Amino acid sequence: MKSHTPVMEIKTRRQFRSExxxxxxxxxxxxxxxxxxYSRGCPPCEQLRPQIAALAAGPYRDRVAFFQLSYPILKLLQPNIEIQFVPALFFLDGHGGQTRLYGTDREKIKQGFDSLLFVTDKVFSEVFDSQAS
Structure with a gap:
């Protein structure tokens, strides 16, 4: 049986435009x-993906929409977007604001989530840290 993830994988132009x-x-x-x-075969990307999925399934469920797409798909669909390296996270606040960060630094990721809405540090830490290996 296929497992359901709260993070939508964007694979097509139609999905990208719609979502x-x-x-x-x-x-x-x-x-x-x-x-x-993310990029396939990227160890930091593979480390971050389950952590983001845990946040999407936990404290941010129903409050934040989560998406992921591979770097080649992003470059195909949005060729003018500059990406320094992967993993890259875009935090879109719903009002047109956007924050972008690179890597897996826990504090920077927490700041990105805080820019979207407030969830206590304890909740963020428990979910994020439980996924760290």
Whole structure:
């Protein structure tokens, strides 16, 4: 049986347009969103993906929309977006604001989530740290 994940994988232009619209143009969204850009075979990406999924299934469920897409798909769909390296996270606040960060630094990721909405540090820490290996 296929497991359900609260993080939607974007694979097509139609999905991208329907769910995200654009990462180049500030858009008002129905709720804040987090977009993970990863690369296959990237150890930090593989470390971060289950941590983001745990946050999506836990304290941020129903408050934040979670998406992920591979770097090649992002470059195909949004060629003008500059990505320094992966993993890259886009925090879209729902009002057109966007924060971008790179890597797996826990404190920076927490700041990105805090820019979307407030969830106590203890909740964030328990979920995020429980996924760390």
């Amino acid at each position: 995200l619209g654009s990462l180049e143009v500030p858009l008002i969204r129905p709720k804040p969103s987090v977009v993970l850009v």
